[in-house]
Amino acid sequence: MITGGMGSRILxxxxxxxxxxxxxxxxxxxxxxxxxxxxGVSFTDLSFALPGHDGNFVGFDNYRHLMREDPxxxxxxxxxxxxVFSVVSVExxxxxxxxxxxxxxxxxxxxxxTLLLIPMMLAPVAVGLMWKLMLQGEFGMLxxxxxxxxxxxxxxxxxxxxDLVMPTVMLVDVWEWTPFVTLVVLAGLxxxxxxxxxxxxxxxxxxxxxxxxxxxPLMRPIIAxxxxxxxxxxxxxxxxxxILTGGGPGTATELLSIYTWRVNFRNWDLGYGAVSAFMVYLxxxxxxxxxxxxxxxxxxxxAK
Amino acid sequence: MSRTWWRxxxxxxxxxxxxxxxxxxxxxxxxxxxxxIDALADAPVWFFTPxxxxxxxxxxxxxxxxxxxxxxxxxxxxxxxxxxxxVPAAYVFARHNFLGKEDLFFFFLTTRMAPPVSVVVPxxxxxxxxxxxxxxxxxxLAHSTFNxxxxxxxxxxxxxxxxxxxxEAAQMDGHTRxxxxxxxxxxxxxxxxxxxxxxxxxxxxNEFLYAFILAAFESRTLTVGIPGLVTPHGTLWGQVAxxxxxxxxxxxxxxxxxxxxxxxxxxxxAVKG
Numbered sequence: 001m002i003t004g005g006m007g008s009r010i011l012x013x014x015x016x017x018x019x020x021x022x023x024x025x026x027x028x029x030x031x032x033x034x035x036x037x038x039x040g041v042s043f044t045d046l047s048f049a050l051p052g053h054d055g056n057f058v059g060f061d062n063y064r065h066l067m068r069e070d071p072x073x074x075x076x077x078x079x080x081x082x083x084v085f086s087v088v089s090v091e092x093x094x095x096x097x098x099x100x101x102x103x104x105x106x107x108x109x110x111x112x113x114t115l116l117l118i119p120m121m122l123a124p125v126a127v128g129l130m131w132k133l134m135l136q137g138e139f140g141m142l143x144x145x146x147x148x149x150x151x152x153x154x155x156x157x158x159x160x161x162x163d164l165v166m167p168t169v170m171l172v173d174v175w176e177w178t179p180f181v182t183l184v185v186l187a188g189l190x191x192x193x194x195x196x197x198x199x200x201x202x203x204x205x206x207x208x209x210x211x212x213x214x215x216x217p218l219m220r221p222i223i224a225x226x227x228x229x230x231x232x233x234x235x236x237x238x239x240x241x242x243i244l245t246g247g248g249p250g251t252a253t254e255l256l257s258i259y260t261w262r263v264n265f266r267n268w269d270l271g272y273g274a275v276s277a278f279m280v281y282l283x284x285x286x287x288x289x290x291x292x293x294x295x296x297x298x299x300x301x302x303a304k
Numbered sequence: 305m306s307r308t309w310w311r312x313x314x315x316x317x318x319x320x321x322x323x324x325x326x327x328x329x330x331x332x333x334x335x336x337x338x339x340x341i342d343a344l345a346d347a348p349v350w351f352f353t354p355x356x357x358x359x360x361x362x363x364x365x366x367x368x369x370x371x372x373x374x375x376x377x378x379x380x381x382x383x384x385x386x387x388x389x390x391v392p393a394a395y396v397f398a399r400h401n402f403l404g405k406e407d408l409f410f411f412f413l414t415t416r417m418a419p420p421v422s423v424v425v426p427x428x429x430x431x432x433x434x435x436x437x438x439x440x441x442x443x444x445l446a447h448s449t450f451n452x453x454x455x456x457x458x459x460x461x462x463x464x465x466x467x468x469x470x471x472e473a474a475q476m477d478g479h480t481r482x483x484x485x486x487x488x489x490x491x492x493x494x495x496x497x498x499x500x501x502x503x504x505x506x507x508x509x510n511e512f513l514y515a516f517i518l519a520a521f522e523s524r525t526l527t528v529g530i531p532g533l534v535t536p537h538g539t540l541w542g543q544v545a546x547x548x549x550x551x552x553x554x555x556x557x558x559x560x561x562x563x564x565x566x567x568x569x570x571x572x573x574a575v576k577g
Contacts, residue, residue, distance in 0.1 A: 015481045016400045019392035023452060024408075026389055030449050031415050034426035041426065098321060105314035114560060115322055118329055120570075121559040123510035125527045126548040129534065130332040133541060141331055141348040179325065180570065187567045187575045225571060236419045239512045243531050257421040264425050265517060277422035288417050292410050 035281070041274040048268035055271070062275045073276065075251060076259040083166070083255060084234040087173045091230060092223075094174065095181025100211075102182070103189045113186075116179035124176070128243035131172045135159050135244075159245055165252050169241055173234065181226055188222035189215070224294040232287045236280075256280055329552075336545035343541045358542040359550075368529055368547060375525040375551070378440055378515070379508040382447035383501050389448075390455030391497065395485060397456065398463035399471070409460075416453035420513040423449065428517050440523045446514040451504040458503070458569055462496030463489065499565035502558050509555060526551040 042062055047053035066073055102109055119127065134142040137157030146152035158168040196214050205213070216223075238257040241247065247254035247262065254262070260280055264273035335343055337354040363369045397409060427446060428437075436442040466489060474484040490497075512527045520528060526547065533544040559566070567575055 015485075016396045016402065019396045019485075022389045023393035023456065026448065026452060027412075027415050030427075030445055031418060031423065034423055034430055037430060038422070038426040041429070101314050101317060105311055106318065112318065112322065114563060115325055117559050117563065117566065118556060119325060121506065121510075121555055122329065122552045123512065123527050123548075123555070125510075125512045125530050126332070126552045129530055129544060129548050130328050132534070133335060133545070134328060134331060139344045139346060144346070144348055175324070175328070183567050184571055184575055191575075222575065225575070229571065232417055236421070238421055239527075242512075243534065257419065260421045260425070261513075265428075270425070270429070273425060277419075277425045280419045281422040284417055284419050284422075285414055288414050289410070291417075292413055 038274045038277055038281075041271055042278055044271045046271040046274075048270065050269075053271070058271070062272045065272065066275050066279070072251065072254075073259060076254045076256050079166075079251075079254060080235060080256040083170065083173075083237065084231055087170050087177070087234050088227060088230045090170070090174050091178045091181050092227060095178045095226075096185050098178070098182040099185035099189060102186055109186075113183065116182060118179075119176045120180050122176075124239035125243055127172065127176050128240035131175075131240075132159070132244050135168065160249060162249055162252050165245055165249060169244055169253050172240060172244065173237065176240070177230060177233075181230065184226045184229075185219070185222060188219055192218050221294065221297045224297065225291070228287060228291040228294055232284060232291065235283060235287065332545050333549055335541055336549045338542055340540075340542060355542075358540075358546040362533075362540075362543040362546050363550070366543070368526075371524060371526045371529045371547075372550065374440060374519075374523055375509055375527070378443045378447065378525055379505045381440075382444045382451055382508045383504040385444065385448050386451035386455045386504055387497065387501060390452045391459050391490075391493075392485070394456045394459030395463050395489065397460045399468075409456075412453040412456045416450050416457065418449065420511075424514055424517045427514075431518060436518075438519045438521050438523050440519065442518040443515045443523065443525065446518055447508040447511055451508060454504060454507070454569070455500055458500045459493065459496060461568070462493050462500075465496075466492050496565070499562045499569065502562045503566070503569040506555050506558055509551075 041055075043057060043059060044055045045053045045058045045061075046055040102112065106112065134140050135158045136143060137160055140157075143152065143158060146158070147154050152158065156164060158164050192215070196218070197210060200210050200214055236257060237255055238261065241253055241255055241258060242261075245253045247258040256276070257280065260273060260276040263269050263276055267273075334350075334352075336358055337356065338349065338352055339355045339357075342349045342352045363372075397405065424446070427442075431437060431442045431445075436445075470488060470492065471484065474488040475481075479488065509525075510527065511525075515525045516528045516531075519525070530544060530547055530551065533540065533547065562569075
């Protein structure tokens with residue numbers, strides 16, 4: 001509570017409410033409203049493509065169809081989960097290693113950190129575009145060098161081949177977000193207390209033991225935070241994949257977000273699309289509540 | 305192995321990493337200055353005579369200049385709106401206690417994390433009802449959803465960093481609570497506000513999906529203009545690259561300005577970089 005103070009408590013409370021209301025109203029109108037409207041639409045047959053489908057109530061038909069009779073949805077679900085786990089684990093290992101390298105072996109880090117910011121601050125659409133440019137089948141710079149060193153069959157193009165396209169898209173995501181892991185982990189390493197490390201060195205601990213028994217346990221909150229943050233973001237991935245492949249070839253890279261976009265804004269099947277949108281929302285909300293717990297864990301141990 | 309040897313390995317790895325990080329972007333910039341023949345050459349061309357034709361062609365002849373203006377207006381307005389509404393709210397979260405405070409704070413987090421592809425579906429329909437289809441207002445409002453929560457999350461931390469003694473001293477001087485907020489705390493939080501503003505601007509400027517669905521024609525922003533130039537055959541890569549460079553270079557400059565606060569902003573204030 002507010003300590004001391006001459007002004008009247010009632011007035012203080014009034015100011016607090018007054019300060020809070022605009023933000024709440026804005027978010028209620030822009031997010032809660034649409035959210036409940038989406039739930040409402042998910043119980044209708046609303047479609048802009050089919051005649052006569054102008055929002056009649058159909059109960060749980062859309063949900064039933066999505067759960068039981070839509071292999072494409074479930075395939076994109078599996079694709080998304082594969083994508084999230086692959087990119088987040090690779091980014092985590094590489095990012096952590098790079099952070100350790102910077103922490104132990106580089107004294108003047110400023111310029112390095114500045115350069116590392118580039119991939120994640122570029123518009124994701126631009127990231128997708130520049131990799132599409134480098135991965136073009138006929139003249140792409142990277143395609144060319146991959147063929148020269150024999151890693152890529154001359155008949156294949158990274159984005160056109162059904163087996164190659166997903167690893168390629170993952171690679172672009174790793175390029176974009178590994179530096180983020182590095183920056184967060186490095187900030188975490190720099191904020192750790194020195195005493196446990198000094199004590200361990202005095203006791204003659206090997207570097208590997210120090211890492212396993214001191215660094216890792218102390219870093220646990222930061223690790224949880226960065227994994228969840230990246231997990232949520234990777235789950236929502238749209239822009240890059242949209243411009244790189246559009247979900248193709250076939251449905252090889254059709255993530256849930258791309259599937260949802262296609263059902264709503266290509267097929268204009270809005271009632272059914274609302275169910276898919278709702279599912280994506282639900283997963284993110286669950287991940288969010290875990291993230292919230294992690295953040296308090298972090299604040300207790302590191303930030304303050 | 306000796307320490308020096310380790311150092312050499314470390315620096316070598318670091319050099320390779322930095323080359324990988326920087327090269328794709330450099331290649332994009334180079335492509336925007338390449339003639340069509342150089343851009344489409346079988347073997348990659350690293351040294352070439354630059355041409356400056358793509359920029360005027362795409363921004364003047366193809367009419368992409370208004371997109372820059374749209375991006376600017378959307379990013380600035382959404383940032384301004386989020387700050388005006390969000391900074392006072394953040395202050396309440398930092399200094400007041402009330403029932404359900406942390407639950408409400410969690411609600412702000414969920415709005416920041418909300419998947420655009422889900423939110424944009426009902427938003428598209430609702431904005432259609434009120435006649436906001438293909439307007440900058442629609443995009444501004446959509447971007448304010450994530451920017452407002454970012455402001456609340458970041459600024460709560462910045463306000464919390466100001467010692468409570470400052471409040472007490474200000475009240476001793478006879479400031480009302482509102483007056484103290486405006487005349488004492490806001491100036492103290494100014495660096496934080498500036499950093500938050502830049503981050504909001506970047507997020508809005510870079511955003512694609514909301515803008516793409518809500519304003520695909522007259523009011524489209526620069527990011528929305530990029531996929532339209534990529535066609536299955538005969539993409540004019542010099543011109544797309546030029547648009548992408550204009551869409552990214554200002555952001556890179558901005559990034560360097562707020563570098564210190566970036567980690568904090570990107571982790572919702574949980575890690576102070």
